[in-house]
Amino acid sequence: MIDSFTEEKSRKIALLIDGDNAQPTLLSDILAEVGKYGLITIRRIYGDWTTVNMAGWKKVLHENAIQPVQQFRYTVGKNATDSALIIDAMDILHGRLVDGFCIVSSDSDYTRLATRIREAGYFVMGIGKRSTPKAFINACNVFIYTENLGLGEKEKKKKSGPAEKASEEPRPRGYDPLPLLKAAVDMAADEDGWGKLSSIGFYLRQLDPGFDPRTYGFRQLSQLFKAYPEVFELRFENDKGLTYIWVRLKE
Numbered sequence: 001m002i003d004s005f006t007e008e009k010s011r012k013i014a015l016l017i018d019g020d021n022a023q024p025t026l027l028s029d030i031l032a033e034v035g036k037y038g039l040i041t042i043r044r045i046y047g048d049w050t051t052v053n054m055a056g057w058k059k060v061l062h063e064n065a066i067q068p069v070q071q072f073r074y075t076v077g078k079n080a081t082d083s084a085l086i087i088d089a090m091d092i093l094h095g096r097l098v099d100g101f102c103i104v105s106s107d108s109d110y111t112r113l114a115t116r117i118r119e120a121g122y123f124v125m126g127i128g129k130r131s132t133p134k135a136f137i138n139a140c141n142v143f144i145y146t147e148n149l150g151l152g153e154k155e156k157k158k159k160s161g162p163a164e165k166a167s168e169e170p171r172p173r174g175y176d177p178l179p180l181l182k183a184a185v186d187m188a189a190d191e192d193g194w195g196k197l198s199s200i201g202f203y204l205r206q207l208d209p210g211f212d213p214r215t216y217g218f219r220q221l222s223q224l225f226k227a228y229p230e231v232f233e234l235r236f237e238n239d240k241g242l243t244y245i246w247v248r249l250k251e
Contacts (some may be wrong), residue, residue: 011038012098016089017066018105019047021128023145024056027064029149030127034102036056037142038126041098043057044069044088046081047051082109089113093120100125103140106132114139126209135208148214175226178218178231180207185232185247194235197222 015034022030023047034040043066047054050072060070071084085103090113092098100123103110110126114136117124126132126140130147137143157207182204188195201221203210213224222245225232 011100012036012041013100013102013123013125014042014089014092014098015040015066015102016042016085016104018081018103018107019035019045019054019057020066020083021105021107026059026146026149027060029064030104031064033127033144033149034125037102037123038100040102042092043067046071046085046088046208046240048072048081049202060211064219074140086110086113086117088171089117093117093122102127106127106136108133108136111136140209142205143210143214145210145215148212175215180204180211181225181228181232183207185249189248193248194246195248197225200247220247 015031015032017030028193031040043064045057045061045066046069047057049058049068057068059065059152069084069088071081078175082105085105088100089103091102101114101117102125103114104127106128111133114124118119118139118141124140124142126136126143127149128136128143128146130145132143132145181204184200185195186208187203188199205222213219213221216224216227216229218224222234225234225247231250233250234247235248237244237246
């Protein structure tokens, strides 16, 4: 993943899950993803626990020490979960209990909440489906699509077997990432045109909070750049056991 945000391992994060808009089968992947950006100190999930559709959450909550918050539906067709989550988020914000928030939902109703948290100078992460409205995605510092979670295990299963052969980097799937990649390299470039990969990753998130190399079939950003050898040139530098990657546009 992108290095610029993973540096702050000491960041305290409040994980707030909209139980009506999330899948219990992805909980372990969600926790692992949020863990890349900090330490999860508050774990809460909101929903009407008297309804059948919340039953799938009950087992995984105890295993992962997540606090369920009851919110009754007082009116048919109305979702009261978002109101309870928003009120709790503002209480946590004003209490200065954390350094950042992760909102798990695909609901655009949380757009203003994410914007307000960012305005206060806090880190905001979102996790939801690819169909999540762009306004909510752009209100976050980082947004992770649920379709990209657990891809590592899925790829291992697909590739397992004696007939596997080594091959060149595959072409990216999905939307064309080239315009974004070129723009980020240009923003990070020094006088010689070289940009540090970690800086490029930072600018990619600035241009599109939902950017993720896994969307295009790659687990790492460097692999995505390698898929365009006719467009980008990569340089590797070793310093005290650490490898730094630089990228520039080919002339």
